[in-house]
Amino acid sequence: MAEPRIIIVGAGPAGIRAAGMLVAAGLRPVLLDEGQRDGGQIYRRQPEGFTRTPEQLYGTEAARAVALHQSFERLKPQIDYRPRHLAWNVADGVVHTISEGKPGQFAYDVLIIAAGATDRLLPVKGWQHAGVYSLGGAQIALKAQACAIGRKVVFLGTGPLLQLVALQYHKAGAQVVALLDTSPFLKQVLALPKLAARPAMLVKGLRLVGGLMASGMAIHRGVTPVEIHGEAEAGVTGVSVRLASGEIRRFDCDAVGLGYHLRPEAQLADLARCAFTFDAKTRQFWPEIDADGRSSVAGVYLAGDGVRTQGADGAEISGALAACAVLADLGRPVPEAERAALREQGRIMERFREGIAEAYPWPAHLAADLPDDAILCRCEGITVGELREAATEKGADEVNRAKALTRVGMGRCQGRYCGHAGAEIVAAATGVPLEAVGRLRGQAPVKPLPVAAGEVQP
Amino acid sequence: MGSSGQARFIRLGETSRARIALTVDGETIEALEGDSLLVAILTARGRLRRSEFGPEARSGFCLMAACQDCWVWTADGHRLRACDTPARAGLSLVTEQPELSWPNRA
Ligand SMILES: Cc1cc2nc3c(=O)[nH]c(=O)nc-3n(C[C@H](O)[C@H](O)[C@H](O)COP(=O)(O)OP(=O)(O)OC[C@H]3O[C@@H](n4cnc5c(N)ncnc54)[C@H](O)[C@@H]3O)c2cc1C
Numbered sequence: 149m150a151e152p153r154i155i156i157v158g159a160g161p162a163g164i165r166a167a168g169m170l171v172a173a174g175l176r177p178v179l180l181d182e183g184q185r186d187g188g189q190i191y192r193r194q195p196e197g198f199t200r201t202p203e204q205l206y207g208t209e210a211a212r213a214v215a216l217h218q219s220f221e222r223l224k225p226q227i228d229y230r231p232r233h234l235a236w237n238v239a240d241g242v243v244h245t246i247s248e249g250k251p252g253q254f255a256y257d258v259l260i261i262a263a264g265a266t267d268r269l270l271p272v273k274g275w276q277h278a279g280v281y282s283l284g285g286a287q288i289a290l291k292a293q294a295c296a297i298g299r300k301v302v303f304l305g306t307g308p309l310l311q312l313v314a315l316q317y318h319k320a321g322a323q324v325v326a327l328l329d330t331s332p333f334l335k336q337v338l339a340l341p342k343l344a345a346r347p348a349m350l351v352k353g354l355r356l357v358g359g360l361m362a363s364g365m366a367i368h369r370g371v372t373p374v375e376i377h378g379e380a381e382a383g384v385t386g387v388s389v390r391l392a393s394g395e396i397r398r399f400d401c402d403a404v405g406l407g408y409h410l411r412p413e414a415q416l417a418d419l420a421r422c423a424f425t426f427d428a429k430t431r432q433f434w435p436e437i438d439a440d441g442r443s444s445v446a447g448v449y450l451a452g453d454g455v456r457t458q459g460a461d462g463a464e465i466s467g468a469l470a471a472c473a474v475l476a477d478l479g480r481p482v483p484e485a486e487r488a489a490l491r492e493q494g495r496i497m498e499r500f501r502e503g504i505a506e507a508y509p510w511p512a513h514l515a516a517d518l519p520d521d522a523i524l525c526r527c528e529g530i531t532v533g534e535l536r537e538a539a540t541e542k543g544a545d546e547v548n549r550a551k552a553l554t555r556v557g558m559g560r561c562q563g564r565y566c567g568h569a570g571a572e573i574v575a576a577a578t579g580v581p582l583e584a585v586g587r588l589r590g591q592a593p594v595k596p597l598p599v600a601a602g603e604v605q606p
Numbered sequence: 607m608g609s610s611g612q613a614r615f616i617r618l619g620e621t622s623r624a625r626i627a628l629t630v631d632g633e634t635i636e637a638l639e640g641d642s643l644l645v646a647i648l649t650a651r652g653r654l655r656r657s658e659f660g661p662e663a664r665s666g667f668c669l670m671a672a673c674q675d676c677w678v679w680t681a682d683g684h685r686l687r688a689c690d691t692p693a694r695a696g697l698s699l700v701t702e703q704p705e706l707s708w709p710n711r712a
């Protein structure tokens with residue numbers, strides 16, 4: 149049998165582990181990644197010439213980061229690694245790429261998509277102002293460039309990243325004015341049994357909370373965001389929230405890190421025609437997979453945070469499992485004992501993921517309660533009121549219809565940052581269940597192409 | 607305070623890298639080798655560009671190549687994504703879109 153053509157998209161923990169497992173079985177996958185360097189999000193590498201140690205960069209995860217980087221260096225000569233390659237479409241068994249303006253095509257028999265996640269966002273009035281960054285963005289400024297996003301920073305939202313980034317900023321010497329979490333503390337207590345599925349991780353989490361308490365920054369849980377204040381030219385000037393006590397309090401600042409956990413980057417899976425399913429707990433659609441990462445489409449496998457937000461360790465496990473599934477489906481020998489252990493670990497990761505989702509819930513009611521004059525689409529300045537009107541007056545009770553009428557989801561970010569909130573707003577305004585309101589369909593190109601490549605047709 | 611305001615980003619370390627100079631809207635700014643264009647610009651001024659759809663200044667959002675809020679242009683009209691493009695000595699950039707259209711077929 150001819151060697152199967154295997155393409156992996158994404159050189160994060162999931163993609164790297166998948167590649168390693170396939171190489172061990174004598175295969176030579178192509179690994180495409182948009183970034184300049186491997187490592188993905190959590191183990192993102194700093195540019196050449198930077199001197200911080202792995203401990204300074206990755207904290208408690210330093211050893212794992214170094215291990216992953218080293219195993220990638222060993223792997224590199226044995227795979228066809230293509231950095232700076234954006235996979236912008238998948239159609240008819242071909243991945244379409246663009247690299248430094250040059251288009252490329254990679255036909256595949258097997259496709260593993262490990263595209264990772266982006267911040268899950270919920271708009272707040274004023275979030276269009278300069279100085280508001282996604283939490284992930286705030287972390288990248290620090291990790292990759294040793295910068296803080298401002299002189300006085302407020303972190304607002306919920307999820308594990310919120311606390312982590314706040315503490316990382318504090319430790320790096322930035323002034324963190326406040327950590328404002330929409331999740332009530334009780335939710336974290338109630339999630340403890342599931343979080344205890346990973347005792348070491350739970351201990352790390354508790355240490356993190358201890359570090360935050362000792363830092364002296366203002367910490368409020370169970371808050372309701374009211375407004376990010378700002379001026380057209382100067383950008384952010386403050387944040388107002390309603391505290392759990394009911395008091396409205398303003399925090400002066402010149403930067404805000406905003407985020408509500410993560411959402412899978414599932415556009416490529418969508419273009420590959422993978423079936424999606426609605427997850428009622430996290431209130432989002434994500435691609436269907438079996439326990440090993442097979443999608444609904446033969447030959448297409450999904451792994452890592454791009455399919456379920458399990459975190460870095462979970463990404464490594466799911467990447468290795470997807471590779472086992474590939475080997476099995478190709479009729480090659482599968483490392484049975486290893487697969488059994490991976491499946492067991494995968495179940496633990498999944499239980500922990502559920503615990504995190506319960507501890508830091510997506511606050512759907514906040515989207516439904518946004519005022520009409522709040523900007524929903526920060527790309528094009530479209531308001532919540534405009535979307536509500538389309539939903540109630542023009543019968544747009546399905547998100548793709550609402551998108552056609554209002555352009556919400558059509559701007560530069562292609563709905564990455566307004567899509568989930570937009571769906572909640574339509575559902576609340578029309579009384580149609582979120583599941584029926586649907587999801588924005590993935591479209592090629594998954595990111596705008598460089599101008600010169602604009603002529604390349606999907 | 608100039609029209610583009612005071613610096614938005616604060617450097618917390620890694621400041622012994624080589625200094626480089628580039629031009630933004632005709633003004634020379636100093637940056638460090640290894641900076642992204644976004645960091646080079648925002649450690650020198652308060653904004654990256656102006657929104658085409660509202661009055662407000664813009665300064666990027668995701669820093670991970672997902673939101674496209676950070677586009678700037680070379681003098682000869684090439685669009686660059688500031689958050690994942692390294693700053694190079696001698697680059698000359700404009701923050702106003704040369705013409706009001708882009709091939710976003712989303
Ligand atoms: C901004 C951010 C910060 C995070 N910080 C932390 C943290 O501090 N601690 C923690 O435990 N977890 C963190 N996470 C979660 C963490 O990302 C994951 O647990 C882990 O990195 C997931 O690994 P992955 O391999 O699934 O995806 P990633 O590590 O995200 O890797 C995905 C890779 O795919 C590439 N890619 C995506 N789309 C395409 C495409 N179309 N074409 C080509 N390449 C593509 C990307 O460039 C990237 O390198 C963070 C997540 C984000 C988004």
Ligand code: FES
Nearest residue numbers: 669673674676689
């Ligand atoms: S800041 Fe989002 S793409 Fe550059």
